[in-house]
Amino acid sequence: MPTLPLLLLSPTRLEAPFLKGQKFDFHGRAGLRGAGWVWLECGIGKVNTAATLAAFVQRRRFERVLLFGIAGAYADSGLQLGDCALAEREIQADLGVRDGGLKGLGFPSLVVASRPYHNRFPLDKAFTDELKSKLGLPGKQFLTRDLVSENPTEAHQLARKWEADLENMEGAAFAQTCLWLGLAGAELRAVSNMAGVRDKAQWRIRQAVEALEHHILRIIGS
């Protein structure tokens, strides 16, 4: 029996220039079909990501979904520019009250199999562990916000408050949507910048995308 294709998502097509496949369009989002995989651009930010994923899987069958892209590393994460990591957990850092997140409002954002989730969403453990050992990458705590850290002090405070290693703008929405829909989700990020550093001369986007290329091509077996 044929297995279902792997669904790959990235916020922009700039993070996936190395994928070659049959082009398609999904409500203005770029897509590609390859042997055993489908790639879809999900857009920047949480709303774009959750909406695109939920709409796309409504009429198509997938078991496994991998979100990949660039990200900012927090200074104490042990991650350097160009390094990659897989998410053990995603933190939705925008929701609820400043001290206490959504628990402070007294209700969860999601309940699955009687388990409440507030601001922290695990990625699928089996899929993530498989990728960690196949690719030799560490598992880290990822944090998602609509607003990026705009200076090192803000980045440091966020990292300390949430015990996070890496900052991005989509992952928590992806992890929450996967949990809700019963999809096995994993997330791979390459460090393009240190979080809070806005000087693009200090960013290494090309190096990060090359690191993504290395790992994604291994995953899809190209």
Ligand SMILES: O=C(O)c1cccc(C(=O)CC[C@H]2O[C@@H](n3cnc4c(=O)[nH]cnc43)[C@H](O)[C@@H]2O)c1
């Ligand atoms: O101009 C800035 O200060 C700035 C800071 C962070 C990111 C950007 C972007 O335009 C990229 C957003 C895009 O890439 C991911 N990303 C990459 N680095 C970070 C980060 O340090 N904090 C949050 N997100 C980051 C993000 O997931 C988006 O898809 C501009």
